[in-house]
Amino acid sequence: xxxxxxxxxxxxxxxxxxxxxxxxxxxxxxxxxxxxxxxxxxxxxxxxxxxxxxxxxxxxxxxxxxxxxxxxxxxxxxxxxxxxxxxxxxxxxxxxxxxxxxxxxxxxxxxxxxxxxxxxxxxxxxxxxxxxxxxxxxxxxxxxxxxxxxxxxxxxxxxxxxxxxxxxxxxxxxxxxxxxxxxxxxxxxxxxxxxxxxxxxxxxxxxxxxxxxxxxxxxxxxxxxxxxxxxxxxxxxxxxxxxxxxxxxxxxxxxxxxxxxxxxxxxxxxxxxxxxxxxxxxxxxxxxxxxxxxxxxxxxxxxxxxxxxxxxxx
Amino acid sequence: xxxxxxxxxxxxxxxxxxxxxxxxxxxxxxxxxxxxxxxxxxxxxxxxxxxxxxxxxxxxxxxxxxxxxxxxxxxxxxxxxxxxxxxxxxxxxxxxxxxxxxxxxxxxxxxxxxxxxxxxxxxxxxxxxxxxxxxxxxxxxxxxxxxxxxxxxxxxxxxxxxxxxxxxxxxxxxxxxxxxxxxxxxxxxxxxxxxxxxxxxxxxxxxxxxxxxxxxxxxxxxxxxxxxxxxxxxxxxxxxxxxxxxxxxxxxxxxxxxxxxxxxxxxxxxxxxxx
Ligand SMILES: [Zn+2]
Numbered sequence: 320x321x322x323x324x325x326x327x328x329x330x331x332x333x334x335x336x337x338x339x340x341x342x343x344x345x346x347x348x349x350x351x352x353x354x355x356x357x358x359x360x361x362x363x364x365x366x367x368x369x370x371x372x373x374x375x376x377x378x379x380x381x382x383x384x385x386x387x388x389x390x391x392x393x394x395x396x397x398x399x400x401x402x403x404x405x406x407x408x409x410x411x412x413x414x415x416x417x418x419x420x421x422x423x424x425x426x427x428x429x430x431x432x433x434x435x436x437x438x439x440x441x442x443x444x445x446x447x448x449x450x451x452x453x454x455x456x457x458x459x460x461x462x463x464x465x466x467x468x469x470x471x472x473x474x475x476x477x478x479x480x481x482x483x484x485x486x487x488x489x490x491x492x493x494x495x496x497x498x499x500x501x502x503x504x505x506x507x508x509x510x511x512x513x514x515x516x517x518x519x520x521x522x523x524x525x526x527x528x529x530x531x532x533x534x535x536x537x538x539x540x541x542x543x544x545x546x547x548x549x550x551x552x553x554x555x556x557x558x559x560x561x562x563x564x565x566x567x568x569x570x571x572x573x574x575x576x577x578x579x580x581x582x583x584x585x586x587x588x589x590x591x592x593x594x595x596x597x598x599x600x601x602x603x604x605x606x607x608x609x610x611x612x613x614x615x616x617x618x619x620x621x622x623x624x625x626x627x628x629x630x631x632x633x
Numbered sequence: 634x635x636x637x638x639x640x641x642x643x644x645x646x647x648x649x650x651x652x653x654x655x656x657x658x659x660x661x662x663x664x665x666x667x668x669x670x671x672x673x674x675x676x677x678x679x680x681x682x683x684x685x686x687x688x689x690x691x692x693x694x695x696x697x698x699x700x701x702x703x704x705x706x707x708x709x710x711x712x713x714x715x716x717x718x719x720x721x722x723x724x725x726x727x728x729x730x731x732x733x734x735x736x737x738x739x740x741x742x743x744x745x746x747x748x749x750x751x752x753x754x755x756x757x758x759x760x761x762x763x764x765x766x767x768x769x770x771x772x773x774x775x776x777x778x779x780x781x782x783x784x785x786x787x788x789x790x791x792x793x794x795x796x797x798x799x800x801x802x803x804x805x806x807x808x809x810x811x812x813x814x815x816x817x818x819x820x821x822x823x824x825x826x827x828x829x830x831x832x833x834x835x836x837x838x839x840x841x842x843x844x845x846x847x848x849x850x851x852x853x854x855x856x857x858x859x860x861x862x863x864x865x866x867x868x869x870x871x872x873x874x875x876x877x878x879x880x881x882x883x884x885x886x887x888x889x890x891x892x893x894x895x896x897x898x899x900x901x902x903x904x905x906x907x908x
Contacts, residue, residue, distance in 0.1 A: 415738075432745070479837075479856065481857030486856060486875060487647070487879075489884075489885050491836035491837040491843070491855065494839065495806075495810060495841050496836040498810035498811070498837075499810040499811075499890050500814070502814040503817070503818065519794075519803070519806060519833075522807060523837075526806075526807050539799065540800055540803040541794075542798050550796065551716045553716075556716075563711065563713055563714065563715065564711070564799045564800075565711050566799070566800065571800060574710065612749055622811070622815075623811050626807045626808045626811045627812075629801060629804040629807075630710070630804065630807055630808065631799045632708065632766060632769045
């Protein structure tokens, strides 16, 4: 995917590539020119990424090159045992759940699963879960509670799937029940919005003791396109809607809806997936360490207070 | 989660002061009869939408209702403006026009022998949208129910979360459900009554997780909008899709109760709570 704001970078990258080829052929001036341009590229990238508009971040958050939960489970974790099915209807591939380990830290990993390829995306329904996905997630959380494992949820979905069967099987009930049961879950819950936090479908696994966002992730009550077409009656006003809705990580930190921002390397998670996963790993380790010190009764009481405080009238 | 997706122009269905045209079967009904019949069509049993105060009058014993927190009005956490202007102005105008402070009114009152805490949403208030004031009033009502060990009755009528308060509105889904989880832990009854329409973020939070879910006949209940679903799956939806009857068939609503029987139904149901 190409972004308008990345166009000047693409040009530079092309030039560097050509110079590198010349340098490889023995052209000494080309080699020093390439080095110069590399510095320029770095500076320009940093400048562009420090002035991104909310709508740019929407594009970044949806970038297919961002690490998916499949990669987090395989590359960031040292071990992962997937569990399947909600024990009622079926196994939703759009929701990945399983026992995960990083070093000595064991936890239950739960999250929306987008694909790394087009084929995978079709198989995983582009990360849009059905009711059985939300019910599988809840089953995994209760299992974690029973085994005294902390829970890490990773949010990356445009929303819960809007389908006939999803409605027939109770999409609304499944999400509502998760919200209620997560509030009372007697084990730590760490939520990380890694990409797209799309409305109720995101929230259905996001009632965390701590909520973190990757720097370029977004989290919103409605997609900017949807909001624009309703409130502006014009879908092309999505960039304005994105701004008005306050959906970036810094917006949400300011609103005190999230507890922290996990930095992405300059150039974004899609340019540096490994370094991004390292940052996420560090955040998981340090946050779980702190949350695991809190007693179960304090955890649920603090979680209640945390959500009760959002939108408190004064 | 758009509450203006379906525009209901009530002016258009009232040709003059004497006749009420049923929005469903288009029959002309005398206004007096329409009101006497609590806004239910005598020809086709269509249950028309109702304001929150009318609902309280219908369900709570005369003179026993005490309203909570009517000072809680819409906040504007995002300083939101759209093509039509500032949200704060629109919200203030709505409060003034309807004489209710938010999209829900809450309070305590008697249903026969039982004192209950009740919350009633009003679709006329920005589409019954769930926003910070709504969530706050519901949470405080539930906390009151827990303190005084009262059953909690929730009447929903909503197009979903209020976009103008952005993520803060979305979080009210979690906030209200956290309150319901406390009710659950306290062992107190939670009766959810779904009225037309109950969709989007309200359907996906407190509306379908009652101990008993009750709906009025014909109520629209669903998570995603009909049009969005049709566009996504590219097929026609069944005629009764997302009606109260459809949800009952699929196991998500316990009972469909006609408006005129709702109070006696509740009174009887509450009698089964032995302690
Ligand atoms: Zn009729």
